[in-house]
Amino acid sequence: MPASPSFREQVLALVAQIPSGRVMTYGQLALLAGHPGAARQVGSVLRGLPGDSDLPWQRVVNAQGRVSTYRVGLGEWQRSLLEAEGLSFSAAGQLDLVAAQWWPSDSARP
């Protein structure tokens, strides 16, 4: 592992801490990773993850509370996983971030 944790390592570490039934946004992960505004890189990191990764990458959604999968079909799968964890999606396929968004106890929430 690199001596200085890269942005990628930080994001992966944060995603690994997301408990079941909760989600985090890309911008939030970027902020907690120490690089506010780098939300796009968070997506790039998750994009490179293998499908059988141990990381709960499916619990990462965009600021709108919707899944931003880069591949059709994968979004349906991700949505099913989140619903199985107790999350509720609206008719538009969005979930209530106010109730579902999770913040590490280490960080102060707004």
Next chain:
DNA sequence: CTGATGACAGTAC
């Protein structure tokens, strides 16, 4: 090193 890229976010219309 420079330019292009992108699982986003915020603002404008």
Next chain:
DNA sequence: AGTACTGCCATCA
């Protein structure tokens, strides 16, 4: 409300 454009910033060629 939904769509379009811009800004941001870490990787990759």
